[in-house]
Amino acid sequence: xxxxxxxxxxxxxxxxxxxxxxxxxxxxxxxxxxxxxxxxxxxxxxxxxxxxxxxxxxxxxxxxxxxxxxxxxxxxxxxxxxxxxxxxxxxxxxxxxxxxxxxxxxxxxxxxxxxxxxxxxxxxxxxxxxxxxxxxxxxxxxxxxxxxxxxxxxxxxxxxxxxxxxxxxxxxxxxxxxxxxxxxxxxxxxxxxxxxxxxxxxxxxxxxxxxxxxxxxxxxxxxxxxxxxxxxxxxxxxxxxxxxxxxxxxxxxxxxxxxxxxxxxxxxxxxxxxxxxxxxxxxxxxxxxxxxxxxxxxxxxxxxxxxxxxxxxxxxxxxxxxxxxxxxxxxxxxxxxxxxxxxxxxxxxxxxxxxxxxxxxxxxxxxxxxxxxxxxxxxxxxxxxxxxxxxxxxxxxxxxxxxxxxxxxxxxxxxxxxxxxxxxxxxxxxxxxxxxxxxxxxxxxxxxxxxxxxxxxxxxxxxxxxxxxxxxxxxx
Numbered sequence: 075x076x077x078x079x080x081x082x083x084x085x086x087x088x089x090x091x092x093x094x095x096x097x098x099x100x101x102x103x104x105x106x107x108x109x110x111x112x113x114x115x116x117x118x119x120x121x122x123x124x125x126x127x128x129x130x131x132x133x134x135x136x137x138x139x140x141x142x143x144x145x146x147x148x149x150x151x152x153x154x155x156x157x158x159x160x161x162x163x164x165x166x167x168x169x170x171x172x173x174x175x176x177x178x179x180x181x182x183x184x185x186x187x188x189x190x191x192x193x194x195x196x197x198x199x200x201x202x203x204x205x206x207x208x209x210x211x212x213x214x215x216x217x218x219x220x221x222x223x224x225x226x227x228x229x230x231x232x233x234x235x236x237x238x239x240x241x242x243x244x245x246x247x248x249x250x251x252x253x254x255x256x257x258x259x260x261x262x263x264x265x266x267x268x269x270x271x272x273x274x275x276x277x278x279x280x281x282x283x284x285x286x287x288x289x290x291x292x293x294x295x296x297x298x299x300x301x302x303x304x305x306x307x308x309x310x311x312x313x314x315x316x317x318x319x320x321x322x323x324x325x326x327x328x329x330x331x332x333x334x335x336x337x338x339x340x341x342x343x344x345x346x347x348x349x350x351x352x353x354x355x356x357x358x359x360x361x362x363x364x365x366x367x368x369x370x371x372x373x374x375x376x377x378x379x380x381x382x383x384x385x386x387x388x389x390x391x392x393x394x395x396x397x398x399x400x401x402x403x404x405x406x407x408x409x410x411x412x413x414x415x416x417x418x419x420x421x422x423x424x425x426x427x428x429x430x431x432x433x434x435x436x437x438x439x440x441x442x443x444x445x446x447x448x449x450x451x452x453x454x455x456x457x458x459x460x461x462x463x464x465x466x467x468x469x470x471x472x473x474x475x476x477x478x479x480x481x482x483x484x485x486x487x488x489x490x491x492x493x494x495x496x497x498x499x500x501x502x503x504x505x506x507x508x509x510x511x512x513x514x515x516x517x518x519x520x521x522x523x524x525x526x527x528x529x530x531x532x533x534x535x536x537x538x539x540x541x542x543x544x545x546x547x548x549x550x
Contacts, residue, residue, distance in 0.1 A: 079268030087274035095236035108540025117383025124214030126181030277348025298340025477510020
């Protein structure tokens with residue numbers, strides 16, 4: 075019997091697992107996919123939002139404002155790549171300048187520091203690639219960009235290092251409550267028991283809640299399509315560039331990423347399921363057109379891939395973070411759409427507080443360590459340091475991914491380290507092998523061979539992303 079079973083190994087579940095590992099508790103995270111960060115946490119903008127947009131006095135407003143410094147702190151402790159870029163919300167004409175003033179006032183009410191209205195010329199002085207049609211902008215200095223899947227991987231890895239269990243390929247199909255707690259059943263027939271259940275199931279949180287006996291909310295999945303450009307475009311802008319937001323969301327943005335690429339998107343279209351992650355010609359064309367409105371000089375010939383992520387919203391528009399009104403011991407952490415990534419560390423602290431009020435004993439874990447070694451330490455070394463390290467560890471001298479300069483040693487480390495990479499997409503998210511211009515065209519066979527060697531399995535059994543996603547069908 076675990077003290078807490080967390081359903082969902084996205085950024086919300088991962089940050090909660092890490093927060094709970096500070097205490098003398100037994101915690102288990104269950105995830106339906108073959109790896110962590112396989113839902114919205116791997117396919118979003120990666121923006122650390124300044125906090126000017128949420129309606130005051132909502133959970134989004136409170137946790138966004140509190141979450142920004144907490145997230146930067148967690149990223150430093152976990153050595154997750156991020157950049158404090160600041161953001162610009164751009165107006166095109168006098169009519170759009172009026173909402174900028176309203177956003178400034180809202181941001182101040184939310185407690186966001188150092189917000190400033192700029193003229194179009196002043197905005198172009200700090201961001202020369204902005205359109206000549208931009209007539210004004212809201213400068214948000216506290217905003218930034220972070221790698222969302224690396225944050226999730228690092229948070230769960232740190233939690234595991236502190237004693238948290240992770241069960242993958244655990245697709246929850248039933249939850250039963252008795253006097254002692256919950257039995258959570260997987261489609262495979264496996265079960266896990268917990269005194270408390272934290273529902274962090276992303277787009278499926280309403281279904282998980284219903285399984286537990288609480289049908290009080292319904293999620294509305296919305297898909298966002300993106301274009302990712304090569305690092306040759308990564309310095310086109312230095313800030314995250316927004317347009318004035320609408321009822322559908324914050325609109326199409328243009329932003330550098332934490333890893334040096336340029337990202338444009340997303341759309342915001344209602345879809346049938348949280349798994350509707352296909353891209354469309356119309357959606358990508360819309361992203362391209364709106365992105366060039368902000369930054370006309372964008373070179374869209376440098377697009378190296380496109381993707382879509384589905385975020386889960388609720389008709390009320392706010393996060394749902396509370397103990398269930400109908401099922402004792404069930405913590406709802408649902409409808410975590412934007413700014414959920416930004417707020418993730420604050421959400422975790424708030425969720426722990428709710429569990430404590432509900433009777434979970436929160437006794438400090440004296441063995442807790444919130445630091446995680448830097449996964450990218452080798453690439454941060456000087457040439458002299460790398461030379462010495464390679465002499466002691468020859469695998470680091472063999473480059474497997476030429477586009478991103480990822481070595482065999484880094485890949486083997488990713489396969490061995492919590493949470494261990496078990497497929498080629500898992501290696502990709504942990505090391506960036508396959509993230510470059512050729513998108514794995516050169517390195518994929520080598521990554522596959524290393525996975526097979528490390529796990530003691532035939533190459534033919536290695537998958538791209540678990541399940542039946544085999545990379546080969548046989549030998550000729």
